[in-house]
Amino acid sequence: MEERDFRLERLDFGASIISRLHVEFGPAAVERRRRVRKLMARNFAAQVTGLLNMVAPEDVPEFGFSEFFAERLFRETA
Helix, strand or coil: CHHHHHHHHHHHHHHHHHHHHHCCCCHHHHHHHHHHHHHHHHCHHHHHHHHCCCCCHHHCCHHHHCHHHHHHHHCCCC
């Protein structure tokens, strides 16, 4: 049960990032996607975002599930 909770928590965190990045609409969302794509092109570590919904949660680097990572990813200046 502990392993299941661990995996589900990570999947939920990853889904929240992916949905914020790809499912929201409007001018602010378009700008956010532009900034994140630019960041991912410049910063290899930010590319872990693409793994969040493509591989098993235990195969994603630990930092990809941190609040610090999410804050850096979505900060207003990039």
